[in-house]
Amino acid sequence: MPPLKPLFKLASLIALLGWLMLVALPSWAHTADVVVGVVVVLLTFIYAWLLVAALRQRPEPGSGKPGFFSLGGVLALLRQPTAALAAWIHILAFDLMVGVYIRHEGALAGISHWALLPCYALTLMFGPLGLLAFLGLRWWMGV
Numbered sequence: 001m002p003p004l005k006p007l008f009k010l011a012s013l014i015a016l017l018g019w020l021m022l023v024a025l026p027s028w029a030h031t032a033d034v035v036v037g038v039v040v041v042l043l044t045f046i047y048a049w050l051l052v053a054a055l056r057q058r059p060e061p062g063s064g065k066p067g068f069f070s071l072g073g074v075l076a077l078l079r080q081p082t083a084a085l086a087a088w089i090h091i092l093a094f095d096l097m098v099g100v101y102i103r104h105e106g107a108l109a110g111i112s113h114w115a116l117l118p119c120y121a122l123t124l125m126f127g128p129l130g131l132l133a134f135l136g137l138r139w140w141m142g143v
Helices: 004-024 031-056 071-078 081-108 113-126 128-140
Strands: none
Touching: 004 031, 004 081, 004 113, 031 081, 071 081, 081 113, 081 128, 113 128
């Protein structure tokens, strides 16, 4: 089994670096390239490694058959610490991609960086709610 605690910390720090770039370097021409091309790619490699490791593990007795096509299967899968960490890194990477989307679409719509900050915070903490906040902001501003 991979060393999970250090990988959790590493993935969290990598994701935080991406969010810091979105917040602190909104006008730098290479922000999105670095966030997607380096940060998200690193998270994706860690995710892939953990996913392979999780799929090779045997489920705990009585936890049900792990799988993606039923709630019981997903719950059984997420009972495995390696799979749970892979799922967490999946969330980190996709939320960061939503942050890049908000940055890009916000800039195209002429929305102030300061107005996007609450959307970033909501996306970092609650994923889809940050996207919903951004879509609502864009609608409210009429763009």
